[in-house]
Amino acid sequence: MKKSAITLVIAVNLAILVLLAIFMPQPMISPGRNIDAHAGFSSDCFACHTPFIGSSPEKCMACHKVAEIGLKTTKGEPIAGEKKNVAFHQELLEDDCVACHSDHKGVQAFRPISQFSHGLLRPALQEQCDSCHANPGDSLHRKIRGNCGLCHTQQGWSPATFDHDQYFRFDRHHETACETCHVDNDYAGYTCYGCHEHSRSKIREEHLEEGIRDYENCVECHRSGDEDEAERIWRSKRYGGDRMGPATGYGSRERGRRDGHDGEDDDD
Amino acid sequence: MQRSLIRKEVVPFLVMFGSLIVATFIIDALLHQFDLVWVGRYLGIPGAILILLSFFYSMRKRKLIGFGKPKTLLTLHETLTWLGSLMVLVHAGIHVYAILPWLALIAMLVNVISGMTGKYLLDRSRRFIAAKKEIYSSQGLAGDEIDRRLFWDATTFDLMKRWRAVHLPITLAFAVLGITHILSIFLFWQWK
Numbered sequence: 001m002k003k004s005a006i007t008l009v010i011a012v013n014l015a016i017l018v019l020l021a022i023f024m025p026q027p028m029i030s031p032g033r034n035i036d037a038h039a040g041f042s043s044d045c046f047a048c049h050t051p052f053i054g055s056s057p058e059k060c061m062a063c064h065k066v067a068e069i070g071l072k073t074t075k076g077e078p079i080a081g082e083k084k085n086v087a088f089h090q091e092l093l094e095d096d097c098v099a100c101h102s103d104h105k106g107v108q109a110f111r112p113i114s115q116f117s118h119g120l121l122r123p124a125l126q127e128q129c130d131s132c133h134a135n136p137g138d139s140l141h142r143k144i145r146g147n148c149g150l151c152h153t154q155q156g157w158s159p160a161t162f163d164h165d166q167y168f169r170f171d172r173h174h175e176t177a178c179e180t181c182h183v184d185n186d187y188a189g190y191t192c193y194g195c196h197e198h199s200r201s202k203i204r205e206e207h208l209e210e211g212i213r214d215y216e217n218c219v220e221c222h223r224s225g226d227e228d229e230a231e232r233i234w235r236s237k238r239y240g241g242d243r244m245g246p247a248t249g250y251g252s253r254e255r256g257r258r259d260g261h262d263g264e265d266d267d268d
Numbered sequence: 269m270q271r272s273l274i275r276k277e278v279v280p281f282l283v284m285f286g287s288l289i290v291a292t293f294i295i296d297a298l299l300h301q302f303d304l305v306w307v308g309r310y311l312g313i314p315g316a317i318l319i320l321l322s323f324f325y326s327m328r329k330r331k332l333i334g335f336g337k338p339k340t341l342l343t344l345h346e347t348l349t350w351l352g353s354l355m356v357l358v359h360a361g362i363h364v365y366a367i368l369p370w371l372a373l374i375a376m377l378v379n380v381i382s383g384m385t386g387k388y389l390l391d392r393s394r395r396f397i398a399a400k401k402e403i404y405s406s407q408g409l410a411g412d413e414i415d416r417r418l419f420w421d422a423t424t425f426d427l428m429k430r431w432r433a434v435h436l437p438i439t440l441a442f443a444v445l446g447i448t449h450i451l452s453i454f455l456f457w458q459w460k
Contacts, residue, residue: 003433003436003437006433006434006437007436007437007440010437010438010440010441011440013441014440014441014444014445017368017371017444017445017448018444018448021368021448021452025452027366027367028366028367028368029366029367029368029369029449029452029456030365030366031365031366032365045456049455049456051455052454052455053459054456054457054458054459055458098458104365106363106365106366107365
């Protein structure tokens with residue numbers, strides 16, 4: 001067979017293949033079947049694709065109104081018994097559908113749903129974990145509402161980073177509900193007042209007796225229920241140590257005086 | 269000299285082509301190992317560019333350009349097409365999504381094999397058969413007997429010559445299929 005004949009045969013075959021690619025795009029160039037809900041678009045690539053740009057969000061939103069995602073179908077019918085947490089779609093910083101969604105099943109590996117990032121959400125919603133996530137309901141979490149970010153990161157629920165011991169070590173006298181010390185679910189602060197013998201007047205009396213006037217931030221010295229430990233810490237601070245304790249007591253006021261012996265009593 | 273042409277020349281050639289395939293698997297494995305699979309998705313672009321750059325030799329051979337030493341350009345042609353093919357093979361991976369890109373890939377592989385046939389086999393094989401013929405003549409064998417003994421080597425050589433002749437038409441096939449694939453990507457791909 002002459003080279004020119006081979007070239008001619010190949011050229012004819014190529015012409016057929018190119019025509020097939022134009023008129024039968026699904027098997028020839030599409031990276032996989034459309035999802036079932038989009039099967040109707042299988043023969044109309046440009047229903048979703050803008051030439052040389054790709055699938056713009058505008059094309060998706062022509063059918064999927066952002067305000068109705070999770071509430072109504074694309075036909076406007078209310079969604080009954082929707083179990084998925086999809087209401088965050090109304091709180092996205094930017095409408096970029098294909099950042100998370102793929103259609104052709106062949107490219108799902110490229111754009112999996114797991115690409116979701118909390119960074120896509122408006123900052124205000126990022127603080128409201130329980131608007132999408134349910135409280136696990138175990139003995140610890142049953143006592144807590146909100147403020148998940150104090151222990152958890154947006155990358156994953158575990159590992160949780162919170163170590164209560166660096167603030168206060170629980171002992172047999174302090175096994176209590178979180179709300180006892182952290183009023184109104186505010187875990188940025190705490191109070192020891194109001195719990196059995198820790199009345200304001202009694203604590204004041206106990207500390208003034210020892211010459212301690214700066215006693216509002218209890219965990220600065222009291223790292224557990226061990227009073228001897230508290231005394232050791234107070235003495236070490238008194239003789240030149242730095243202030244300790246990351247937490248701020250609700251009762252703390254006028255923190256300008258730090259050595260606990262100068263100035264007047266501020267606890268009136 | 270008693271060894272056949274297939275064992276002496278074809279097998280080493282296949283080993284050499286196999287190295288391209290092995291290198292593909294190694295790079296693919298590394299990309300998976302280091303969670304860089306996305307790199308493979310875009311490797312088709314530099315691969316295609318390297319293959320395009322290799323065409324200086326083809327243009328020089330057909331006097332379409334006048335610069336460059338043919339021997340240097342040939343070496344460049346071989347190196348760039350090997351590297352470019354490697355990138356395209358990694359780019360293809362083992363994902364079967366559509367027919368057209370795979371046809372382009374098959375055309376590329378046929379192209380590579382026919383090119384390597386030209387480089388590694390033809391000249392050496394011609395010399396190999398001539399040397400064998402020389403030895404048989406010096407042994408006083410008759411022409412018919414020499415032809416009989418050289419039958420399989422001559423057949424192998426003839427097949428290789430035909431294979432080599434495919435190089436240019438298959439280049440046309442690879443170019444058309446490759447360009448159609450690239451055009452379809454430009455038309456539909458989400459670049460963002």
